[in-house]
Amino acid sequence: MSDKSPLVSVVIPCYNYGKYVEEAIDSCLQSTLTDLEIIVVNDGSTDPDTIEFLAQLDKPKTLVIHQENKGLPAARNVGIRQSLGKYILPLDADDKIDPSLLEKEVDILESDPHLGFVTSWMKSFGDSQVVWRFPAYNFYKLLFCNMVANSSLFRKEAWEQVDGYNEQMKRGYEDWDFWISLGEKGWRGNTIPEALLLWRKHSRSMISESVRIHDHLVEQIIQNHPSLYTPEKKLELRQIWLPTEKPNAGRLSGKPSSAVKTAPSSLPAMHAAPAKPQSKKEKKNRTSPAPEKKQSVVQRKPSSTPRSKLSRSMEGKTHTQTKKSFSKPLLFI
Template identity: 40%
Template sequence: MQKVSVIIPCYNQASFLSEAIQSIIDQTHGNWECIIVNDGSPDETESVAQTWCSKDSRIKYIYQKNQGLSSARNFGIQNTESNFILTLDADDKYDPTFIEKGLKILNENQKVGVVSSWILRFKGGDEICVIKPNGKIIEDFMFQNASNGTSLFRKKCWLDVGGYDEKMKTGYEDWDFYIGVCTLGWNVHVIPEVLFFYRQHDFSMRLDAYANHDKNIKMYMYSKHKELYLNHYEEMVTYFLNTIDLEKRNNIKVKNKIDYKIGFLLLKPFRKLKSLFR
């Protein structure tokens, strides 16, 4: 039975860590090791991790000074003993059948380098929505992440790509990793089942990246993979023109809304008053 190394980076998520670990213990595929990487977390991560290590010899704990998610994942993978890697954030969970189903796909298709699944986003005890990424090939990843942020993949993919980019400390490191994998010729397979459970927070690295760092991260990625985008010049131009067109259409819809028109009329006297003081 093939061994899978599960990497769980943890920073200030000690309160959820046990649920993540339990989702690995519950896997129908039993040949795994779980490496908890404490990324310099100031909370109870070490205490929770050591408790689990004492219960199951397959669970290991390592520590590094805080260097970010990419570094923590790389550090964990460097300490693995298998040819297959599964990443899992400390506040999320996998369905018990995910490793078994993912390995089957990797063994049956050598062109597949990464396997993920549909995602259930939840908050507390409430289900928010199901996300259905499509994965596949490099063209699917050029302008959006077409897969789940954590996944099962061949260690060879990680080695050939050069690991997760540790310069990307503000987000999208998983998307960048998949671009690298697909550029080298592998495919990303998304199992059409909800096998991953993503915990929604009021504040998260994903939300912060989109709200505050989206432009800068994408500028970095487009420059890093410049050759890729130049080789797909027509697709790139089409994408950005469509994005501009959509933005224009949305602006027109807003201006045509009755509340916008009322607000425009109410503020008209103030605009005239303001012009007198220029």
């Protein structure tokens, strides 16, 4: 690796993903931005093929760190501490990036010193092909909805200010917790409306475990940021970030909020926005008369919002909906 400090450090924790990590590394080496280093953290892998691959890994601009298994957030922190870049991109070992991701996200951070991180839309590959279109960054909504891709470029300076990823979040949602920590310190985010992160969808993933213990992880996030979830602070932040919405907008309840109604229609079915109640005129227009004989058409009442999981609200009093609650990306409303 060069003695000159790179502009970007890509940190890739790897636990038993030797069959995927080379693709992740190569996607970074194919970036249009070449002023980078890649740090792979072998987080105590036990898979023989992964151990052998990482022991023999010899790629340009790439360093491998070996450690005992400490979990994903700790592995990221270890890699970031060893990094030399001004900007950090955390990348999962089974994912890839578009060649233009680093250049586009760096340009935005360079142009605005008040931005702490830049995210983008995400496209899955492997078992499914879906484009995830995240809304514009909003810190108030981030408290209840993770609208930031796990692999988003951030300033190392910002990471230092929040003491890195919370290493207690070993079982998931460590990225959501981290973005909240940055916002708590006053750092803002920005979203590029392009699918620049390539997320591998396959059966073997932390997501399943995170979904299973979703309520526990949400409570853990609240405990990590208690001052943000008081009624007074939430009201203050809502007035700052949602100044034009009605006082009850964005409340955590079983009813669809404005954020849900404007959810992108391109999300997969289980992430779709709730069906909007139709007027009598709309219902009538939907019923097309038969060409020859009359047919009875049954108008069904629009179903309630699809729910994949009911969890306690961040207030700990009411219940709210999640649309496939998970950390890449978690949509919790």
